[in-house]
Amino acid sequence: MSYDLILENGTVLFPWGEAAADVAVQDGRIAAIGARLGAAAARFNAYGLHVLPGIIDPHVHFRDGGQGGIPGVEDMRSGSLGAVLGGVTAAFDMPNTTPPGVDAASLTAKHHYIAGHSWCEIGLFAGATRENLDESGALETLPGICAMKVFAGSSTGDLLVADDASIERLMRSGRRRVAFHAEDEERLQERKPLFAQGGPYSDHCQWRDVECAFKGTRRITAIARRTGRPAHILHVSTAEEFAFLRGQKDLVGCEVLVNHLLQCAPEVYERLRGYAVMNPPLREKRHMEAAWAAVADGTVDNIASDHAPHPRAAKERPWPATAAGLTGVQTLLPLMLTQVHAGRLSLLRLAQLMAEGPARIYGAVGKGRIVAGNDADFSVVDLRAVRRIENRWIASPCGWTPFDGVECTGWPVATIIRGQVVMYEGQVTGEPIGRPVSFRS
Numbered sequence: 001m002s003y004d005l006i007l008e009n010g011t012v013l014f015p016w017g018e019a020a021a022d023v024a025v026q027d028g029r030i031a032a033i034g035a036r037l038g039a040a041a042a043r044f045n046a047y048g049l050h051v052l053p054g055i056i057d058p059h060v061h062f063r064d065g066g067q068g069g070i071p072g073v074e075d076m077r078s079g080s081l082g083a084v085l086g087g088v089t090a091a092f093d094m095p096n097t098t099p100p101g102v103d104a105a106s107l108t109a110k111h112h113y114i115a116g117h118s119w120c121e122i123g124l125f126a127g128a129t130r131e132n133l134d135e136s137g138a139l140e141t142l143p144g145i146c147a148m149k150v151f152a153g154s155s156t157g158d159l160l161v162a163d164d165a166s167i168e169r170l171m172r173s174g175r176r177r178v179a180f181h182a183e184d185e186e187r188l189q190e191r192k193p194l195f196a197q198g199g200p201y202s203d204h205c206q207w208r209d210v211e212c213a214f215k216g217t218r219r220i221t222a223i224a225r226r227t228g229r230p231a232h233i234l235h236v237s238t239a240e241e242f243a244f245l246r247g248q249k250d251l252v253g254c255e256v257l258v259n260h261l262l263q264c265a266p267e268v269y270e271r272l273r274g275y276a277v278m279n280p281p282l283r284e285k286r287h288m289e290a291a292w293a294a295v296a297d298g299t300v301d302n303i304a305s306d307h308a309p310h311p312r313a314a315k316e317r318p319w320p321a322t323a324a325g326l327t328g329v330q331t332l333l334p335l336m337l338t339q340v341h342a343g344r345l346s347l348l349r350l351a352q353l354m355a356e357g358p359a360r361i362y363g364a365v366g367k368g369r370i371v372a373g374n375d376a377d378f379s380v381v382d383l384r385a386v387r388r389i390e391n392r393w394i395a396s397p398c399g400w401t402p403f404d405g406v407e408c409t410g411w412p413v414a415t416i417i418r419g420q421v422v423m424y425e426g427q428v429t430g431e432p433i434g435r436p437v438s439f440r441s
């Protein structure tokens with residue numbers, strides 16, 4: 001018996017904790033775990049390294065609806081290249097693209113487009129519109145769909161389903177978990193005239209204030225309760241929401257972004273100006289502290305990047321014309337490994353929140369955990385490597401990161417997808433081999 005690949009001499013992050021172990025791969029799956037596993041066509045020496053389950057970034061905007069993306073900004077190839085360079089093996093892509101991923105035709109076309117265009121595995125969100133409210137049961141069971149995504153508050157693009165009656169109708173038309181951008185549209189529009197054009201960038205978090213986020217989250221949770229349909233609140237950004245969601249775990253999940261864990265107002269707006277503008281906004285320190293407490297006590301189900309590239313010119317426009325959204329898929333893992341180094345969370349907790357958590361929340365098949373039978377997706381990391389994030393490292397053609405100049409301790413060494421080493425020491429190998437992720441429906 002000879003395996004295709006054995007990862008040996010590393011420290012492996014199993015769901016139950018870390019241990020010195022070898023992992024054998026056959027036909028793209030984890031075939032055996034143990035010591036002295038025998039012969040293999042290829043061996044990966046992970047001595048001194050940690051073998052994590054393939055990191056999933058379940059919230060990215062690769063800007064590509066299957067027709068080539070946005071020149072100079074992003075497409076599926078460049079977005080997924082950033083993912084694997086950053087140690088991410090799978091990314092779940094948002095539907096606010098051209099064309100939007102909102103019907104069977106566009107989603108099926110995008111599903112077929114993945115092969116040959118993506119370096120990493122891809123899940124697809126189906127966007128809710130006022131026209132497809134009764135079809136969520138059909139759309140969410142198309143191949144490769146991780147969930148319906150509802151923009152209940154407006155952001156980049158024109159996808160929006162804001163009123164309770166429409167959201168409830170959608171929630172009654174299917175059964176899988178629905179993902180929400182929960183900011184409250186009514187409050188957001190009400191408050192917009194209160195702020196002057198060309199005001200400071202920090203006005204962004206005064207306009208889209210705490211109540212805007214909290215009210216939206218309360219409304220969505222009430223609809224989830226009425227309909228019994230599970231929801232996932234994306235990018236939770238306020239202390240008030242974390243406290244509230246702590247009591248809703250049976251039905252409503254909670255995502256936090258790396259930005260809300262690491263950057264806060266007012267400092268970030270003074271330093272980065274338009275490059276700090278995102279929705280929901282970066283807020284004051286007390287919210288950042290609440291996010292860390294929510295990570296520690298289990299309120300948070302997953303951490304994501306909300307990778308959302310825009311051209312520099314759009315980020316440098318005066319507020320509020322500044323495009324909202326920040327690149328992040330490539331920097332997600334190094335930044336979070338650095339938090340492990342700083343003692344803010346354990347490596348096991350990182351694996352739970354960045355591999356197992358997203359796989360569980362969306363029902364990804366064969367992903368998220370290093371167990372026999374699962375796909376052989378691994379993020380191999382060096383916890384001691386010290387490297388600096390720089391704009392010129394960023395694969396997105398837009399060419400910037402809000403973490404330019406940040407020194408990290410902990411860095412991805414290899415990205416392995418279904419047993420194939422697609423990135424090693426900063427270089428990609430071969431051709432893009434990413435495939436659609438399958439989801440339990």
Ligand code: DOR
Nearest residue numbers: 155156278279308324325
């Ligand atoms: O800041 C954001 N940018 N938030 C979103 O919800 C959308 C995203 C984008 O697509 O640019």
